[in-house]
Structure formats: C-alpha cells, structure tokens
Amino acid sequence: MSIASPSASSSAPSRPPLPFASRAEHLVGSVIDSSVAMLAAYDHDIVKFGMGAPAPDMLPAEDFARLANSVFTPESFTYGETQGEPVLIDALLNYLQETGQIPAEHFGNRDRLVITTGGMQGIDLGFKLFVSPGDLVLCEAPTYTNGSATALSYEAEIAEVPVDDEGMQVDALEDIVARAGRAPSVIYTVPTFQNPAGVTMSLARRQKLLDFAHRHNSVILEDNPYGTLRFSGEDIPSLSQLSPNDPLIFGVRTFSKFVAPGLRIGWLDIDPQLRGLVINAKQTMDSCTSLPTQHMVAKWLNDGNAETHVAHLRSSYGERKATMTAGLERLFGDEIRSTDPDGGFFLWVTFNDETINTEDLMPVALEEGVAYIPGPAFSQTGDFTNALRLCFASAAPDRIEDGLQRLRRAVDKYTSTRSDARH
Numbered sequence: 001m002s003i004a005s006p007s008a009s010s011s012a013p014s015r016p017p018l019p020f021a022s023r024a025e026h027l028v029g030s031v032i033d034s035s036v037a038m039l040a041a042y043d044h045d046i047v048k049f050g051m052g053a054p055a056p057d058m059l060p061a062e063d064f065a066r067l068a069n070s071v072f073t074p075e076s077f078t079y080g081e082t083q084g085e086p087v088l089i090d091a092l093l094n095y096l097q098e099t100g101q102i103p104a105e106h107f108g109n110r111d112r113l114v115i116t117t118g119g120m121q122g123i124d125l126g127f128k129l130f131v132s133p134g135d136l137v138l139c140e141a142p143t144y145t146n147g148s149a150t151a152l153s154y155e156a157e158i159a160e161v162p163v164d165d166e167g168m169q170v171d172a173l174e175d176i177v178a179r180a181g182r183a184p185s186v187i188y189t190v191p192t193f194q195n196p197a198g199v200t201m202s203l204a205r206r207q208k209l210l211d212f213a214h215r216h217n218s219v220i221l222e223d224n225p226y227g228t229l230r231f232s233g234e235d236i237p238s239l240s241q242l243s244p245n246d247p248l249i250f251g252v253r254t255f256s257k258f259v260a261p262g263l264r265i266g267w268l269d270i271d272p273q274l275r276g277l278v279i280n281a282k283q284t285m286d287s288c289t290s291l292p293t294q295h296m297v298a299k300w301l302n303d304g305n306a307e308t309h310v311a312h313l314r315s316s317y318g319e320r321k322a323t324m325t326a327g328l329e330r331l332f333g334d335e336i337r338s339t340d341p342d343g344g345f346f347l348w349v350t351f352n353d354e355t356i357n358t359e360d361l362m363p364v365a366l367e368e369g370v371a372y373i374p375g376p377a378f379s380q381t382g383d384f385t386n387a388l389r390l391c392f393a394s395a396a397p398d399r400i401e402d403g404l405q406r407l408r409r410a411v412d413k414y415t416s417t418r419s420d421a422r423h
C-alpha cells in the first residue's frame with residue numbers, strides 16, 4: 001500500500017512513499033473523541049450532548065482531593081504491575097461481589113481481573129488476541145465505532161447486525177454468517193444501555209447469542225461500561241453472569257462512567273487461561289499500569305464510597321433522562337422517534353424526515369450553542385444520516401432544557417435554509 005508522505009516542495013527530490021504497514025490503512029479516527037478538541041475551539045456557550053462523559057458535578061473530585069495525601073506516597077509513583085495493583089484488584093473484586101456484578105462462580109477468583117488503561121484498552125486487547133487479518137467480526141449497527149475501529153485496526157472485516165429496542169437482532173446472525181461464508185472470530189456487543197442507542201438486549205436474545213457463540217466457537221466481546229447505571233426497570237444478567245467460567249466471554253469494564261473517565265482505569269473480566277497472553281499483549285502497549293489513580297480508586301472503594309455515589313448517579317441520570325425525553329416530546333413531537341433507555345448515558349433520536357442530514361445540521365446546531373454526535377459516526381458504512389446521539393448525563397436538567405430549545409431552533413433554521421435554497 002502507499003499512503004502519500006507529507007507534500008514535498010516541487011523543487012525537492014521526490015521521495016518514495018513511507019513504508020506503512022498494511023494495518024495503517026485500516027486506522028480510522030474517532031468522530032466521538034475528536035469532538036472534545038473540536039468543541040474546545042468554540043468560545044461561545046455550547047450545551048454538550050455529544051461526548052459520553054459524566055458532568056463535572058457527577059465526579060467524586062472532592063473525595064479524591066481528600067484522599068490524595070494518604071494515597072500519594074513515593075511508592076505510588078514507581079513502576080507498578082502490568083496486570084494492576086493487588087490492592088485495586090482486591091478492592092474491585094469485593095465491590096463486584098458485594099454488588100452482585102459477577103456470578104457466584106467467580107467469587108474470590110482474582111485471576112479473572114486484569115486492570116487496563118480504560119475500557120478502550122480492554123477492547124484493544126480482546127481484538128488483538130482474537131482477530132487475524134481478514135477475520136469476520138460482527139458489530140451492532142449502530143455501534144460504538146471506537147470498538148469497531150479497533151477491530152478494523154487488526155484488519156478485521158466487519159459485518160453489521162441491526163439493533164432494535166431489544167438490542168442486537170440476534171435472529172439475523174445465521175443469515176449474516178451464511179452470506180459471509182464463515183463464522184465470526186468475535187462478536188462485539190454493548191448489550192446493556194447500548195452506546196449509542198441506549199437499548200438493552202433482552203434476556204431471550206442474550207441466551208440465543210450465547211448459543212450462537214458456542215455453536216460457532218466465536219468470542220463475545222461484552223463491552224459493559226454502563227450496566228451499573230440502571231435507573232428504572234429490572235436488572236438483566238450480563239452475558240458473563242449468564243455463562244460463568246466461559247472462556248468465550250471476554251468482559252470489558254471501566255471506571256470511566258461510574259467514577260471518572262480521566263482516571264483512565266478499566267478492567268477485564270476474563271477466563272484465567274487468557275491472563276498470561278493478555279499480560280504479554282499489554283506489556284507491548286503500556287506495561288506497568290499507571291499507579292497513582294489505581295491507589296486512589298482502591299482507597300475510594302475500600303472506604304465504601306461507591307454505593308452512595310452510584311445511587312446518586314442513578315437517580316440524577318434518571319431525572320436527566322426524563323427531562324430530555326419530556327423536552328423532546330414537547331419540542332419535536334412526532335417529527336422524531338427516540339429510544340427510552342432504563343439506564344446509561346444515551347438517547348438515540350431519528351428524524352422521521354429522512355432528508356434531514358444530521359451531519360449538515362451540526363454546524364447550525366453549534367452556531368446555536370448545542371452539540372450532539374451525528375448518526376453516521378456510529379456505523380462503518382455511514383448509515384443513520386437522519387439520526388443523532390444525545391448524551392443526557394453531561395448536563396443538569398435546566399441545561400438540558402436549554403440545549404433542546406437550541407436544537408429546536410437549529411432544526412428550524414436548517415430546514416428553512418434548505419427550503420429557501422430550493423426556491
């Protein structure tokens with residue numbers, strides 16, 4: 001392959017193209033993550049419904065400031081263990097056991113947990129271990145494209161599986177596999193409070209998915225950052241809870257959404273037989289996992305802060321979601337369809353007018369002072385042009401109200417400019 005090298009002036013001798021690896025061609029940037037830098041360039045007030053980040057008032061920053069002195073000793077600034085600090089692994093295991101987030105079969109098994117640099121590194125490790133160039137990887141459509149982009153970086157071929165109100169349409173899997181002529185190495189799913197749609201895979205579909213994976217010997221990469229943030233409805237067991245001690249389930253978790261994303265700490269919940277390989281793989285990336293934040297979170301968990309904090313998040317996010325759905329209903333009525341999640345961070349809004357292009361709408365929205373992520377950012381094929389993702393977690397209810405009114409104005413401006421252009 002050849003990727004043009006930076007342009008040389010016409011008088012300079014021409015250089016051969018840089019000798020990029022074949023995988024360089026498959027590196028796709030993240031529209032979602034790039035929005036942070038993009039918004040920083042604006043100096044007027046913008047209500048941020050784009051990035052999936054907890055609001056600053058939802059971060060336990062005061063707890064951390066209080067703990068800092070006791071946690072930050074010289075030992076917390078040296079090289080640490082790649083697989084994570086034992087003090088954090090123990091604290092995390094206790095927390096997961098006490099809150100029933102892992103099946104009883106995994107209780108006491110600290111060898112299942114590996115600390116990662118955020119959930120993203122967990123996703124990367126999963127694909128690194130299980131995807132060879134040309135392998136089939138199944139992803140939801142829409143999906144968290146940072147996940148599918150990671151599969152692409154290992155030269156996977158992606159097949160998309162549609163999502164509806166019950167999550168991934170598992171009944172479509174056999175047809176997709178028959179068409180592809182091979183079984184997937186990995187099925188990438190965010191089954192609970194999905195990013196971007198906010199929907200949750202039903203229990204019946206989870207069971208069918210497990211059955212499919214076992215028949216085809218496919219790994220399920222269960223990406224579950226939002227599962228703990230349920231504010232309504234009944235808990236549905238994770239895939240890893242439904243199938244304990246199952247080496248085909250590669251569980252990716254993170255502290256980013258229920259503690260703080262800037263910590264950059266996540267963890268894997270995996271079969272212990274994968275542990276050695278995962279550590280080898282992580283040692284070729286960042287190795288000795290960053291220590292200070294691990295000590296901070298271990299102490300925060302051991303001091304018993306998580307329960308009250310998560311309860312507060314759940315009730316606040318429930319209130320924010322209700323404000324957002326009510327505002328959408330009032331301001332947009334039957335112009336849109338919206339999902340109605342029981343937890344997590346996101347709503348997925350689809351305009352009934354298929355000619356509304358949310359990428360084209362975006363500059364108008366930014367001018368009006370509101371940001372979202374356009375639908376095409378959530379599929380490798382650029383579908384969902386008339387959809388957008390709204391994060392209800394990042395703004396207080398009065399800001400949500402304000403942001404939706406700005407969005408209403410932006411849509412009116414965009415549609416009237418379009419009709420003026422037609423005349």
Ligand SMILES: Cc1ncc(COP(=O)(O)O)c(C=O)c1O
Binds near residue numbers: 118265
């Ligand atoms: C579905 C999903 N997986 C993984 C991540 C990445 O998590 P982290 O910020 O811990 O790397 C996110 C963050 O937005 C996410 O929504």
